[in-house]
Amino acid sequence: MENELPPKDLKTIWQSQHSEATQMSIDEIRTKAWNFERKVRRRNLREYFAAVVVAAGFAFFAWHSPSRMVSVGNLAVAAGALCFAYELHRRGSSRTKPKDLGTMGCLDFHLGQLERQRDLLDESWKWMIWLVLGMAVLMAAAIVTAPIRKTAPFLVVAILWTATWFWMMLRRNKRKAQTLQQEIDELSRWGKSHEAGPLP
Amino acid sequence: MTTLDVGQTQAELYSETAATFHAALERLARAYEADPESRRDLLQEIHLALWRSFANFDGRCSLRTWVYRVAHNAAASHVGRQRKNNLPLVSLEEAEAAPDLNNGAAADQQEALERLLTLVRQLKPLDRQVIVSYLEGLDAAAIAEITALSPSNVATRIHRIKRVLAVQFHEGGSHGK
Numbered sequence: 001m002e003n004e005l006p007p008k009d010l011k012t013i014w015q016s017q018h019s020e021a022t023q024m025s026i027d028e029i030r031t032k033a034w035n036f037e038r039k040v041r042r043r044n045l046r047e048y049f050a051a052v053v054v055a056a057g058f059a060f061f062a063w064h065s066p067s068r069m070v071s072v073g074n075l076a077v078a079a080g081a082l083c084f085a086y087e088l089h090r091r092g093s094s095r096t097k098p099k100d101l102g103t104m105g106c107l108d109f110h111l112g113q114l115e116r117q118r119d120l121l122d123e124s125w126k127w128m129i130w131l132v133l134g135m136a137v138l139m140a141a142a143i144v145t146a147p148i149r150k151t152a153p154f155l156v157v158a159i160l161w162t163a164t165w166f167w168m169m170l171r172r173n174k175r176k177a178q179t180l181q182q183e184i185d186e187l188s189r190w191g192k193s194h195e196a197g198p199l200p
Numbered sequence: 201m202t203t204l205d206v207g208q209t210q211a212e213l214y215s216e217t218a219a220t221f222h223a224a225l226e227r228l229a230r231a232y233e234a235d236p237e238s239r240r241d242l243l244q245e246i247h248l249a250l251w252r253s254f255a256n257f258d259g260r261c262s263l264r265t266w267v268y269r270v271a272h273n274a275a276a277s278h279v280g281r282q283r284k285n286n287l288p289l290v291s292l293e294e295a296e297a298a299p300d301l302n303n304g305a306a307a308d309q310q311e312a313l314e315r316l317l318t319l320v321r322q323l324k325p326l327d328r329q330v331i332v333s334y335l336e337g338l339d340a341a342a343i344a345e346i347t348a349l350s351p352s353n354v355a356t357r358i359h360r361i362k363r364v365l366a367v368q369f370h371e372g373g374s375h376g377k
Contacts, residue, residue, distance in 0.1 A: 102257065105346060109269075
């Protein structure tokens with residue numbers, strides 16, 4: 001075959017690619033690493049601060065609420081905000097560490113990434129439920145205590161809408177988590193098997 | 201293979217890596233990103249990941265294995281984040297069964313390289329990692345260490361890679377006719 005390029009030649013072609021990027025100096029890479037870490041720290045601080053402000057605000061309303069039901073609703077939303085901050089912190093600290101990139105082989109790293117995504121979807125209800133319950137209780141309290149009964153139908157619709165949204169989110173996340181689990185199972189089987197079939 | 205002293209500092213390890221693997225890392229970034237701007241970002245991301253990882257380098261594996269693992273894992277994360285807008289990735293077997301990559305024989309080295317890059321960029325992460333390592337001239341044992349696949353798995357993948365390359369680079373569109 002005249003135009004055949006055997007793999008050996010392709011290796012040569014691959015390795016003879018011309019370089020177009022300039023190398024970074026040690027000082028440049030140090031500055032970039034420092035900037036990167038500062039960016040992550042600031043983002044985390046912003047998120048924690050926002051969650052604390054929301055929680056404090058709803059706790060304040062709970063303290064000064066006219067009825068116990070409204071207080072419960074406000075406290076549930078405050079708890080939701082704190083749960084959210086905790087989850088952010090937990091997931092942030094379990095995020096890939098620089099060391100993992102070098103100690104984990106590509107297969108394990110890929111599996112780890114998929115598992116993290118699966119867990120995020122699978123456990124999303126834990127921090128969402130407090131916010132949703134809080135909002136639902138607040139709306140229910142508004143119906144009970146509303147001086148103008150005309151607003152009641154709108155609030156009922158709002159509660160139903162919130163519940164439907166929550167249910168649909170849970171279902172969607174569950175489905176996605178199941179798909180990821182299948183991918184994880186296939187990849188684990190494939191990685192361990194001695195006879196490598198098609199990559200899942 | 202690069203020799204190393206575990207007592208080397210982060211800066212020394214990085215300098216050695218940048219000097220030895222700069223071109224290889226650039227080729228690796230090309231395998232993951234077609235767009236020059238995104239590729240520069242990815243290459244910087246890889247260098248940053250390497251710098252940060254060297255704070256914990258304990259010499260349990262060779263420097264080469266460490267560098268390739270960090271680079272591939274950082275690149276795969278990058279691709280994962282950008283995946284939403286990209287075309288679905290395929291396995292080696294699917295690539296082998298898709299003859300339409302070729303519109304005739306590769307006229308020159310540049311065209312062959314473009315084809316090769318197109319083929320590599322459409323592969324799923326693990327297949328991409330194996331093929332890039334193969335093209336870099338690493339043997340099956342080294343690829344197994346980098347990817348954490350069993351050596352027999354790597355041997356099978358390499359056998360398939362050779363077949364795919366043979367199919368894709370045989371007289372252009374002759375495959376499947």
